[in-house]
Amino acid sequence: MEIFKFGGASVKDAEGVKNLANIVRDYKNGELLIVISAMGKITNKLEELNYAYLNQSENAHSIFEEVKHFHFDIIEALFEGKHNPVYDDVANTFVEIDWLLEDEPDNDPDYIYDQIVSIGEVVSTKIVAAWLNETGNKTLWADARNYIKTDNTYREGKVDWDKTNAIIQKELKPLLAQNIIVTQGFIGGTSENYTTTLGREGSDYSAAIFASCLDANALTIWKDVPGVLNADPKWFDETEKIDQLSYHDAIELTYYGATVIHPKTIKPLQNKGIPLFVRSFITPEGNGTAITKENNPLPVPSFIFKVNQALISIFPKDYSFIIEENLSNIFDLFHKHRVKINTMLNSAISFSVSVDDNEEKISKLIDALSAQFTIKYNKNLELVTIRYYNQQTIDRVAVDKDILLEVKSRHTCQMVMKDKNTNR
Incomplete structure (x- = not known):
C-alpha cells in the first residue's frame, strides 16, 4: 500500500480536485491512503480569522x-447543480466555527487557533472524498483526529507514537482493504478529543506518520514543481532537479529551510x-525525485534562502566566558x-x-x-545555506552583501547577510 499527499496548491480550485482524481484513477498498485491539506491559501485566511476573533x-x-x-464555489463547480450530500456536510462543519464566533474568546489562544484553523483540512477532505466517490473511486473519509494522537501542546502537538500506531493498525488498516481512504494532514487529537495541529505546514509530517504506522511501500508528495530542485526558482533563474537524495541530505536541507518538504517528514x-x-x-508522468537510504552526495550544490531573519548576539554582562x-x-x-535557532556561532565572550x-x-525573548x-x-537579514558549497557558490550569493555571520562544516556553509545599501 502507498500514501499520497496533496498540498493546498493541488486542490486550490475545482480543476485541481479533478486533476487529483485523475491521478488517483491511474494508480494501480493496490491499497491507497490520501492525505490532503487545506485548499489553496485557506490556512492563511483562517489564521486571519483567528486573529480577528481573538x-x-x-x-x-x-x-x-x-x-x-x-x-461552496468549488462544490458547485464540481457538482454543477446537483445537490450532493457534501454541501450539507460542509455547511454543518462550518457551524462549529459560527458558534465559536458568537462568544468572546475565553480560552488559551493556541487552543482557539487549533479549533479554527483545523477546519480547513476537514472541509477540503470532505470535498475531495465526495468527488472521488462521484467519479467512481470507492472512497471513505477518515478523521485524522481519531488516529493521530497527540499531547495538549496546541499549535505544535507532540505525537504519542505508541497510541497512534496501535489505533491506526487496529482501526484504520482494515478499512484500506475495501476503500481508498481520504484523511487530513496537519491535525491530530488529544486523549480528551480536542483538536490539535502539528505545526505550520505539517501535512507532510502527517503523511509520514500514516506511512510509518501502516508500513507503506512508499510515500509520494505531489507538488507544483517537478521534484526537489537545487534552489528555489523565485531566487534563481536557473535550477536543476535532483533525481535522487539520501535521507541524510533531505533532513539537512529541510532543517535549513528547504520548503519542498516539512522538516519532520x-x-x-x-x-x-x-x-x-x-x-x-x-506533469504526473514525470519521475520526480526519490529520497531513499542510498547515500550518494548531491550532484550539484543546493541553495536555501530564508528571509526576514534576525541576528541576536548575546554577551555576558561581566565579560566572563560563554x-x-x-x-x-x-x-x-x-x-x-519557542524560538527556533536557524544557525549559531559562539566565541569566548559571545553567542550569536x-x-x-x-x-x-x-521581543519577549x-x-x-x-x-x-x-x-x-x-x-531585515537573510540566511543563505549552501549544501556542498565551494568558493564559487559562496561568491555567487554574496554579491552586494555584507556577511555578518558565517558558519562552515565539511559539506555546509551558512551565512547571515544584509544588503550593502541597508543601514540597519
Whole structure:
C-alpha cells in the first residue's frame, strides 16, 4: 500500500480536485491512503480569522463568509447543480466555527487557533472524498483526529507514537482493504478529543506518520514543481532537479529551510526504510525525485534562502566566558519562548544566533535574555545555506552583501547577510 499527499496548491480550485482524481484513477498498485491539506491559501485566511476573533475585530464574520463562499464555489463547480450530500456536510462543519464566533474568546489562544484553523483540512477532505466517490473511486473519509494522537501542546502537538500506531493498525488498516481512504494532514487529537495541529505546514509530517504506522511501500508528495530542485526558482533563474537524495541530505536541507518538504517528514520514513517520492501534479508522468537510504552526495550544490531573519548576539554582562552554564540558561530561554535557532556561532565572550523574526516572540525573548546578558540585535537579514558549497557558490550569493555571520562544516556553509545599501 502507498500514501499520497496533496498540498493546498493541488486542490486550490475545482480543476485541481479533478486533476487529483485523475491521478488517483491511474494508480494501480493496490491499497491507497490520501492525505490532503487545506485548499489553496485557506490556512492563511483562517489564521486571519483567528486573529480577528481573538482581537474581537468587526471583520471576523466577513472573513469567515469569504472562507465559506470559497469552498461552496468549488462544490458547485464540481457538482454543477446537483445537490450532493457534501454541501450539507460542509455547511454543518462550518457551524462549529459560527458558534465559536458568537462568544468572546475565553480560552488559551493556541487552543482557539487549533479549533479554527483545523477546519480547513476537514472541509477540503470532505470535498475531495465526495468527488472521488462521484467519479467512481470507492472512497471513505477518515478523521485524522481519531488516529493521530497527540499531547495538549496546541499549535505544535507532540505525537504519542505508541497510541497512534496501535489505533491506526487496529482501526484504520482494515478499512484500506475495501476503500481508498481520504484523511487530513496537519491535525491530530488529544486523549480528551480536542483538536490539535502539528505545526505550520505539517501535512507532510502527517503523511509520514500514516506511512510509518501502516508500513507503506512508499510515500509520494505531489507538488507544483517537478521534484526537489537545487534552489528555489523565485531566487534563481536557473535550477536543476535532483533525481535522487539520501535521507541524510533531505533532513539537512529541510532543517535549513528547504520548503519542498516539512522538516519532520523524513525521520519516520527513514526508521522504516520507506522511500519518499516528490512528484509534480502538473506533469504526473514525470519521475520526480526519490529520497531513499542510498547515500550518494548531491550532484550539484543546493541553495536555501530564508528571509526576514534576525541576528541576536548575546554577551555576558561581566565579560566572563560563554561557558556551559551560560549556554544552558540561553537555550532554556529560547525553548521557553519557542524560538527556533536557524544557525549559531559562539566565541569566548559571545553567542550569536539567526532566527525567524517573529516580532512578538523575539521581543519577549530579548526582554528575558536582557536580565542576564547584554544583547545586540539586527533585523531585515537573510540566511543563505549552501549544501556542498565551494568558493564559487559562496561568491555567487554574496554579491552586494555584507556577511555578518558565517558558519562552515565539511559539506555546509551558512551565512547571515544584509544588503550593502541597508543601514540597519
